[in-house]
Amino acid sequence: MLSKRLIACLDVRRGRLVKGVNFANIQDVGEPVEKAELYYQDGLDELVFYDITASGDKHPILLQFVEEVAERIFIPLSVGGGVSSVSDATDLRLAGAEKINLNTQAVLNPPLITQCAKAIGSQSTVLSIDVRRTVRSPEIPSGYEIVIEGGRRPTNLDALMWVEQGVQLGAGEIVVNSIDADGAGNGYDLELTKTIVDRVPVPVIASGGAGKPEHLAEVLKVAGADAALVASMVHFGTYRTSELKHYLHQQGLKVRISW
Amino acid sequence: MIAIIEYNAGNIRSVERACNHIGVDARITHDTKVIENASRIIFPGVGRAGAAMQSLRDNGLDVALKTAFDQGKPILVICIGAQLILDHSEEDDTPCLGLISGRTVRFRPADKQLKVPHIGWNNVRPTQPHPLLEHLGDDDEFYFANSYYPRPNDDSCCYASSHHGESFCAALGRKNLFATQFHPEKSGRVGLKLISAFSRWDGSLQPNAQ
Numbered sequence: 325m326l327s328k329r330l331i332a333c334l335d336v337r338r339g340r341l342v343k344g345v346n347f348a349n350i351q352d353v354g355e356p357v358e359k360a361e362l363y364y365q366d367g368l369d370e371l372v373f374y375d376i377t378a379s380g381d382k383h384p385i386l387l388q389f390v391e392e393v394a395e396r397i398f399i400p401l402s403v404g405g406g407v408s409s410v411s412d413a414t415d416l417r418l419a420g421a422e423k424i425n426l427n428t429q430a431v432l433n434p435p436l437i438t439q440c441a442k443a444i445g446s447q448s449t450v451l452s453i454d455v456r457r458t459v460r461s462p463e464i465p466s467g468y469e470i471v472i473e474g475g476r477r478p479t480n481l482d483a484l485m486w487v488e489q490g491v492q493l494g495a496g497e498i499v500v501n502s503i504d505a506d507g508a509g510n511g512y513d514l515e516l517t518k519t520i521v522d523r524v525p526v527p528v529i530a531s532g533g534a535g536k537p538e539h540l541a542e543v544l545k546v547a548g549a550d551a552a553l554v555a556s557m558v559h560f561g562t563y564r565t566s567e568l569k570h571y572l573h574q575q576g577l578k579v580r581i582s583w
Numbered sequence: 584m585i586a587i588i589e590y591n592a593g594n595i596r597s598v599e600r601a602c603n604h605i606g607v608d609a610r611i612t613h614d615t616k617v618i619e620n621a622s623r624i625i626f627p628g629v630g631r632a633g634a635a636m637q638s639l640r641d642n643g644l645d646v647a648l649k650t651a652f653d654q655g656k657p658i659l660v661i662c663i664g665a666q667l668i669l670d671h672s673e674e675d676d677t678p679c680l681g682l683i684s685g686r687t688v689r690f691r692p693a694d695k696q697l698k699v700p701h702i703g704w705n706n707v708r709p710t711q712p713h714p715l716l717e718h719l720g721d722d723d724e725f726y727f728a729n730s731y732y733p734r735p736n737d738d739s740c741c742y743a744s745s746h747h748g749e750s751f752c753a754a755l756g757r758k759n760l761f762a763t764q765f766h767p768e769k770s771g772r773v774g775l776k777l778i779s780a781f782s783r784w785d786g787s788l789q790p791n792a793q
Contacts, residue, residue, distance in 0.1 A: 325705065325706070325746050325747070326701065326702075326703045326704065326705050326727075326747065327703060327704045327705065327724060329703050329704065364771070369703070369704055394596075394597060394600055395600050395603075395604070396604075398597075398600075398601055398604070398768060398769060398770070398771055398772075398774060398775060399726065399769060399770075399771055400726055400728075400766075400769050418596060419596075420596060420597055420600065422597070422728070422769060442631070443630070444630065445630055445631060445728075446700060446730065447700040447702055447728040447729065447730065448728070496700045496702070496730075497700070497702055525695070525698060525699060526698055526699070526700065527698045527700070527702050527703070528698075548696070550698060550702075550703065551703070580704045580724045581722055582720060582722035582723050582724065582773070583771050583772060583773075
């Protein structure tokens, strides 16, 4: 039986690790390759890098960075941030990314999901969504709206309809980021996560809001997420990844405890 | 030298990196001459069955693999490669290499809470001894990312199983060929150990002397 996964997300800007609160107030929190290796040695199951570099020529920097990480860590590496073509995706795969995260570009150009799934396989094509709670409307019956461009641009697109479409187009996994919960440390949006887990046949990774080990246990148990994504909790040294894994194990969740 | 077979675009450099990391000389190649001269072969998995088989045939790599197998050269096959060595894959209804008799089928879990693709870490339990699985501990897990899995006709070809709604064959083999549905190159220390054991394997089914 599959283990529930602990995933650390590293937001990277020009090769440095950064972290913001509610998608703003970005601060530098260190050297990402070193962090990645530390987490790998300490039982992390998977790593996600989001490149939040704003400039247009970021691609070569990101590729070099992914290669550097892939030489040192041997767990799945997922990369996102500005992937806008199949060649971006295949370049990143060659550099060492196991999975490619599509977000804004998938909303702007949905066939990109299918093109990536054909080129690199559904299991490597991850649809990442940033969701904000809003008033229910005919366009957004669920009250969950997709927001793109790093939380800046609302789309008037219903999150549940979008993930269903994304899976039909070929996405093999969904990352659900709650903008409302992100960085606040008050726990994941359990309701949002569970709604999406129940809606799609592919694995779901919960993201945004983890502050305590209890939050991880509840999103995996109550909301049924396949994986819990953390950032601040581990980046600032508050918790070790091994500590979180052992906590989840004690809570009766099946996690990988041998590494 | 280990030849890592290149066919199609994909994440095969991660296999090369894993080899380099543990000090094993390995080279990515689609040159059948280099494959002929290599002491061992890794056949990694990339993409979909249909496109992968096409690419193998276009480059004469299907023949090179069969020849190496017949010569008794140790071969490690990874992920979708483990599906392509059977007779047929349900993915794209693809005729495959037929090095082991059997078919590749899709996960269709009755329990709708079980997700497909089967992505993540899962236990791998040996069903019979094999030199490449000797180091495996009870709690060890490997990383998988698959919607399809290999189903050899002969149970004696299955060396380890995993569970996802049903028990499925996670590692299979015949003679000097050993195939894993999981990704040893993405499975941390336990995966690197398997690759290391392969780099010393002579292709026989006797317990490893080392």
